[in-house]
Amino acid sequence: ATPTSIMVGTGRGAENGILIKGGEHLEKAYALKTIVLDKTGTITRGQPSLTDVFITAPDMDERELLRLVASLEKGSEHPLGEAIVKGAREKDTELVDPRGFEAIPGHGVSGQVGDKQLLVGNRRLLASRNIAISAIQDTVEKLEGEGKTAMLVAVNNRAAGVVAVADTVKDTSAEAIRALKEMGIETIMITGDNRRTAEAIARQVGIASQNVLAEVLPQDKAREVNKLKEQGRVVGMVGDGINDAPALATADVGFAIGTGTDVAMEAADITLMRGDLRGVAASIKLSRATMRNIK
Numbered sequence: 001a002t003p004t005s006i007m008v009g010t011g012r013g014a015e016n017g018i019l020i021k022g023g024e025h026l027e028k029a030y031a032l033k034t035i036v037l038d039k040t041g042t043i044t045r046g047q048p049s050l051t052d053v054f055i056t057a058p059d060m061d062e063r064e065l066l067r068l069v070a071s072l073e074k075g076s077e078h079p080l081g082e083a084i085v086k087g088a089r090e091k092d093t094e095l096v097d098p099r100g101f102e103a104i105p106g107h108g109v110s111g112q113v114g115d116k117q118l119l120v121g122n123r124r125l126l127a128s129r130n131i132a133i134s135a136i137q138d139t140v141e142k143l144e145g146e147g148k149t150a151m152l153v154a155v156n157n158r159a160a161g162v163v164a165v166a167d168t169v170k171d172t173s174a175e176a177i178r179a180l181k182e183m184g185i186e187t188i189m190i191t192g193d194n195r196r197t198a199e200a201i202a203r204q205v206g207i208a209s210q211n212v213l214a215e216v217l218p219q220d221k222a223r224e225v226n227k228l229k230e231q232g233r234v235v236g237m238v239g240d241g242i243n244d245a246p247a248l249a250t251a252d253v254g255f256a257i258g259t260g261t262d263v264a265m266e267a268a269d270i271t272l273m274r275g276d277l278r279g280v281a282a283s284i285k286l287s288r289a290t291m292r293n294i295k
């Protein structure tokens with residue numbers, strides 16, 4: 001495209017809350033055929049809230065389990081941990097500081113609260129410590145089927161219960177994904193969350209279950225984007241989190257959600273200031289119009 005049409009396109013983008021870092025990104029976006037979308041904070045609002053506490057240990061009640069888990073999560077900066085702490089405080093739970101807190105990326109957290117050794121996280125976390133989960137498995141699956149993120153709790157190395165949080169999809173996500181489809185663009189969801197939860201959310205926004213990449217470790221998101229590129233596709237990635245930055249940089253065009261982290265915005269080529277997915281289709285339309293001007 002000519003420098004003038006690029007300038008016009010970039011300016012028009014800015015007027016519509018689409019901040020394009022350089023003309024070359026506007027020139028590339030028209031060719032996008034596949035868009036990878038992060039789940040939490042991109043498709044969903046990214047503000048999970050505590051919904052369920054389930055106890056199986058006979059010597060404890062739900063209130064005590066929540067007190068232990070939320071006390072441990074005081075050490076966490078993860079949105080899931082923050083949701084649990086907030087939910088517990090709203091129920092006037094007295095929290096204490098954990099000892100020996102450790103965050104295990106993509107898995108969960110561990111540490112001591114009082115005289116108890118705690119683990120809170122996904123199946124992978126409990127499996128890595130050889131803790132049997134049969135006592136809580138059905139509850140976990142039921143919660144996940146509702147689109148909730150269920151976190152398994154082990155106390156002193158035994159499965160003791162489950163806490164769940166729910167995040168809601170942005171009311172613009174389904175419409176935005178439909179618009180991309182109408183433009184002939186395939187959408188793929190990527191998340192560290194478990195498959196059942198991810199598919200329940202995907203269903204709500206019209207993404208097919210075979211287009212869900214679930215249980216992807218933070219460091220592997222970029223690799224998944226690269227695999228798609230190696231199949232010869234022109235791939236866009238949309239994300240909001242620190243976790244998403246390498247994948248945003250790997251994609252042919254990286255889109256950051258403007259309400260997300262600075263790290264994501266630095267890694268991306270285009271920032272969607274309005275904070276929702278409609279900006280992706282709008283960016284590609286703008287690119288198509290810009291490129292048409294020169295032909």
Ligand code: ADP
Nearest residue numbers: 076078081106107108120121122151191192193
């Ligand atoms: P996401 O893309 O969903 O933010 P992460 O890779 O950060 O994924 O986390 C993957 C999974 O690890 C979560 O779905 C959860 O099961 C578990 N997890 C991560 N952090 C925590 C935490 N602070 N407390 C409990 N579970 C956690």
Ligand code: MG
Nearest residue numbers: 038040041241
């Ligand atoms: Mg996210």
